[in-house]
Amino acid sequence: MLASSANWAPSYSAAISSFARSQCRRLTPLASRRLFSSTRCAFTDDSQQRPKSVAILGGGITGLSAAWYMTKFAPAVPVTVFEKSSRLGGWLRSKRVEYDGGSVLFEEGPRTLRSWSIPGLATIDMIRQLRLENELGYVSQTSPASQNRFIYYADRLNKLPIDVRSAIPTLFRHPLLRGSVAKSLLEPFRESRPDELKDETVGSFFSRRFSPKIAQNVISAVLHGIYAGDVDRLSAKSLFPAFWKFEDFYGSIFRGMIDNNRLAQEQDVAIQHELVPHNNEFIRERLAKSSVYFFKNGIETLSLALTKELEKSPNVTIKTSSDVSGLRYSPQNSQLPFEIRGTAQKFSHVISTLFAPVTNSLLPENLRIPALAEIEAVTVQVVNLYFRSDNILPVEGFGYLLPKSLPEAANPHKALGVIFDSCSLKQHTDTGTSVTVMFGGHYWNGRTSYPSDVEAVEMARDLLRQHLNVTDAPLATNVALNKNCIPQYYVGHDERIDQARDALKKNFGGRLSVAGNSYAGVGVNVCVNSARNTVKGMLKDGDFTGLEGLGSELRWVKRQ
Numbered sequence: 001m002l003a004s005s006a007n008w009a010p011s012y013s014a015a016i017s018s019f020a021r022s023q024c025r026r027l028t029p030l031a032s033r034r035l036f037s038s039t040r041c042a043f044t045d046d047s048q049q050r051p052k053s054v055a056i057l058g059g060g061i062t063g064l065s066a067a068w069y070m071t072k073f074a075p076a077v078p079v080t081v082f083e084k085s086s087r088l089g090g091w092l093r094s095k096r097v098e099y100d101g102g103s104v105l106f107e108e109g110p111r112t113l114r115s116w117s118i119p120g121l122a123t124i125d126m127i128r129q130l131r132l133e134n135e136l137g138y139v140s141q142t143s144p145a146s147q148n149r150f151i152y153y154a155d156r157l158n159k160l161p162i163d164v165r166s167a168i169p170t171l172f173r174h175p176l177l178r179g180s181v182a183k184s185l186l187e188p189f190r191e192s193r194p195d196e197l198k199d200e201t202v203g204s205f206f207s208r209r210f211s212p213k214i215a216q217n218v219i220s221a222v223l224h225g226i227y228a229g230d231v232d233r234l235s236a237k238s239l240f241p242a243f244w245k246f247e248d249f250y251g252s253i254f255r256g257m258i259d260n261n262r263l264a265q266e267q268d269v270a271i272q273h274e275l276v277p278h279n280n281e282f283i284r285e286r287l288a289k290s291s292v293y294f295f296k297n298g299i300e301t302l303s304l305a306l307t308k309e310l311e312k313s314p315n316v317t318i319k320t321s322s323d324v325s326g327l328r329y330s331p332q333n334s335q336l337p338f339e340i341r342g343t344a345q346k347f348s349h350v351i352s353t354l355f356a357p358v359t360n361s362l363l364p365e366n367l368r369i370p371a372l373a374e375i376e377a378v379t380v381q382v383v384n385l386y387f388r389s390d391n392i393l394p395v396e397g398f399g400y401l402l403p404k405s406l407p408e409a410a411n412p413h414k415a416l417g418v419i420f421d422s423c424s425l426k427q428h429t430d431t432g433t434s435v436t437v438m439f440g441g442h443y444w445n446g447r448t449s450y451p452s453d454v455e456a457v458e459m460a461r462d463l464l465r466q467h468l469n470v471t472d473a474p475l476a477t478n479v480a481l482n483k484n485c486i487p488q489y490y491v492g493h494d495e496r497i498d499q500a501r502d503a504l505k506k507n508f509g510g511r512l513s514v515a516g517n518s519y520a521g522v523g524v525n526v527c528v529n530s531a532r533n534t535v536k537g538m539l540k541d542g543d544f545t546g547l548e549g550l551g552s553e554l555r556w557v558k559r560q
């Protein structure tokens with residue numbers, strides 16, 4: 001869920017990894033079997049609210065996952081998936097592009113999945129149930145793609161330290177931090193936030209606890225790589241809930257990180273107990289030494305496999321090119337209160353996996369939920385380039401991010417970052433160099449027109465020339481304009497989640513629930529996990545909304 005647990009915050013994710021590892025070791029095979037079977041039982045709740053037929057809005061990864069979990073947890077309940085476009089899979093888009101003498105596989109959206117993350121357990125479990133293990137490739141923790149992450153600053157690539165210990169000798173000289181290290185090291189002695197401060201921007205939080213340089217030169221770049229978002233608008237409380245809690249609980253982030261194994265989100269502990277045991281061996285044998293994994297034939301393998309499974313399920317109907325224009329809701333018809341506007345199709349329950357404001361726009365006017373409408377999203381233009389030569393990049397690594405603090409001249413086209421795909425996704429091309437340049441994000445807020453494909457390729461080539469001295473012409477290119485692809489959790493997001501949950505409960509009493517990247521995180525792992533939670537919650541609980549355990553309901557537990 002949290003940005004702070006992403007690849008870019010190595011020590012924090014290492015702490016999570018070590019926890020997951022210790023969990024794997026601790027559980028016995030018997031406990032494992034018992035917990036595994038509990039994830040697969042069909043729910044037998046006999047309440048009035050029990051789903052009789054479910055509409056799932058959206059055929060992206062969340063919608064497909066929700067439909068698939070319905071087939072696992074309640075196979076007798078009819079499910080209909082409504083997808084506006086003619087294709088399923090949403091932002092998971094892998095494209096093979098031919099060039100003279102071969103072909104290259106490009107990813108237009110997400111491309112890798114973290115091997116160690118708590119929501120990622122749901123994806124791993126799903127991949128195994130779909131029998132896709134042999135489709136996976138792994139990026140070793142010791143490979144350059146895992147070890148070398150860069151931020152472009154002061155006209156050069158600056159390597160990020162992979163852990164705090166190795167960073168210490170160079171910390172004071174590090175160009176990203178110059179003049180701010182001593183101030184940052186005083187973090188444990190700084191006063192905690194006042195009680196009345198209920199949320200603040202990530203920029204203000206990191207400036208307050210560490211230094212403005214860390215916020216603007218490092219964290220702004222990290223947020224570009226995850227949210228394509230603005231450090232001066234995104235919410236510290238929602239994106240870094242652990243750090244926010246540490247300040248509260250320990251009075252310091254450093255102290256919290258040192259003691260991190262002892263404080264965990266209640267729901268994370270529950271997922272671990274449910275899913276680690278069954279996948280224990282796979283995690284240990286296949287994932288343990290990797291930082292991320294990927295699909296050798298593209299990430300779309302996952303949505304295609306889900307679609308194939310759903311097509312085999314007698315109770316699932318998939319309607320593509322099916323634009324839902326609105327929902328009618330008649331609570332007096334307690335069996336089937338929802339009707340898809342313009343059709344005679346009625347449902348007992350609806351799960352919307354659409355972007356929150358779109359969900360809101362489909363609701364009857366008197367039941368709309370302003371908090372859903374207030375969630376915003378950014379557009380990212382993704383430019384893939386393939387070059388014949390193997391060695392045009394000056395360094396090996398994951399790629400680099402561009403911080404918000406760069407002057408206009410160093411980033412004239414508003415790029416967010418560059419991924420060295422051929423370093424990590426080796427199986428996507430035999431030889432040559434493949435890179436992805438990402439533009440836009442928060443820089444393009446309010447824009448109504450975007451660069452054409454030709455212009456976008458020129459912008460990407462310009463950037464590679466300026467930053468890396470790459471002058472070769474690409475053999476193959478591909479451009480995708482992903483409009484509103486990443487929801488933004490701006491300051492006050494947690495409060496909006498609370499308001500949305502209350503309103504969903506009050507207006508629809510558990511008949512409408514939500515899932516997807518508008519609420520608790522933006523990655524594929526979070527989407528799959530959120531689909532799983534929502535389906536399980538809806539089947540179990542009369543007035544479930546999908547937003548339980550989020551916002552003010554986030555609970556922390558202390559481990560022994």
Ligand SMILES: C=Cc1c2[nH]c(c1C)Cc1[nH]c(c(CCC(=O)O)c1C)Cc1[nH]c(c(C)c1CCC(=O)O)Cc1[nH]c(c(C)c1C=C)C2
Pocket residue numbers: 006007108109110111112113114117224225226227228380382399400401416417418419438482485486522523524525
């Ligand atoms: C369309 C571009 C995306 C950008 N961020 C995301 C997407 C899909 C979502 C995302 N990216 C990362 C995370 C971290 C947590 C995780 O589960 O791994 C999330 C939620 C980290 C990340 N950032 C980049 C890559 C290749 C990864 C690994 C995961 C993935 O394959 O998406 C690079 C990158 N992503 C974005 C930009 C601007 C960028 C630049 C180098 C936006």
